[in-house]
């Protein structure tokens with residue numbers, strides 16, 4: 014049995030929906046279908062999720078919502094028209110979208126999550142109507158009756174362990190199940206969404222809950238490539254890679270698959286196949302365990318990500334001072350800030366953060382606390398920070414990899430601010446300026462693949 018997730022680009026318009034219907038039809042093993050919200054139809058288009066965020070914000074500010082509602086509904090209407098879905102069948106969906114501003118919410122965060130989730134909720138219902146019109150037995154299954162339970166913040170939820178048990182009762186579905194991605198239901202019965210791109214996580218959770226043989230993730234590229242195709246023209250496709258390679262690469266910028274979506278699949282070792290909706294006949298990329306993997310290259314991929322900041326601290330004899338890091342971590346805890354990496358020297362420490370956690374005010378208050386409580390000789394906040402991640406099972410026990418990474422960067426005068434190798438034996442992380450990130454990826458890619 015296969016769980017199949019279709020990304021926003023695969024469900025962006027009527028033509029794409031038709032390809033999705035064909036893919037579902039082509040394999041009877043495809044029993045659970047996870048939908049995203051309609052994505053971009055062309056480069057400068059806006060994803061429905063982003064329109065829904067605007068809709069939520071106008072509602073919170075008590076501004077006029079008629080226009081944005083019209084814009085969002087037009088996306089669904091366009092798809093429905095392509096398949097000649099009757100107006101009376103669509104009316105409840107339209108009504109659900111229209112009444113969102115009038116409903117009561119416990120907080121603005123819950124309101125935002127509820128609005129956002131409707132991108133996938135309406136799309137799953139619409140796909141069900143389309144499948145039924147095509148005489149394919151299909152049923153829409155809402156996360157509430159499904160038992161898809163989540164905890165944590167309304168817009169950054171995590172799955173609760175009982176969900177896996179709850180989902181087991183859908184193991185032998187009588188008809189195709191169409192489920193919305195991206196959100197679940199919390200203990201208050203409210204909607205809570207995963208982080209952006211989180212429909213990939215929903216698919217992995219369903220695959221684990223149902224002990225699927227395969228989790229297929231359909232997207233708009235033919236495979237996962239060794240580098241982001243927005244940086245490298247026609248990069249090499251990766252045929253097979255391991256879970257942990259994918260986790261490191263998606264964490265550091267391979268946005269094609271959400272980094273958290275690997276975890277449920279690893280836990281029960283369900284293979285993942287990333288495939289193209291436009292070319293389903295192509296094999297795509299298989300993500301498997303290390304046992305099933307033989308490295309073909311020294312590195313499997315190189316990724317870059319720009320959403321980092323770093324805090325540099327210098328203090329003589331830092332290495333001798335008991336409790337310095339503990340106090341630092343307590344300050345982070347006070348501001349509810351998590352850190353990503355913390356490379357250190359004898360008198361120096363760099364802490365790398367996901368900068369999306371900070372407002373300017375929190376950053377300044379946190380730095381003031383650090384100055385007051387830890388009295389560093391020098392403190393610098395580095396806002397311009399990118400991370401380059403070079404990943405490959407093939408680099409374990411390989412001598413000279415570092416030279417092949419740094420030499421091509423030196424050729425292009427790319428300065429490296431930080432190197433972190435060790436804890437994960439299959440990756441090397443570099444810190445650079447944001448403006449250098451694309452050049453760094455290009456140089457490393459060319460060194461290893463051209």
Ligand SMILES: Nc1ncnc2c1ncn2[C@@H]1O[C@H](COP(=O)(O)OP(=O)(O)O)[C@@H](O)[C@H]1O
Nearest residue numbers: 020021022232233234237238240241267268269
């Ligand atoms: N290494 C990579 N291989 C393939 N695609 C990548 C890679 N890195 C980034 N991407 C981007 O990820 C996009 C697909 O992810 P996303 O837009 O989230 O798809 P979906 O709409 O299917 O969820 C691709 O169009 C591509 O631009």
Ligand SMILES: N[C@@H](CC(=O)OP(=O)(O)O)C(=O)O
Nearest residue numbers: 020021049062209210211212
């Ligand atoms: N629609 C949500 C969740 C998602 O997974 O979307 P996509 O499959 O288009 O990445 C978002 O835009 O974040």
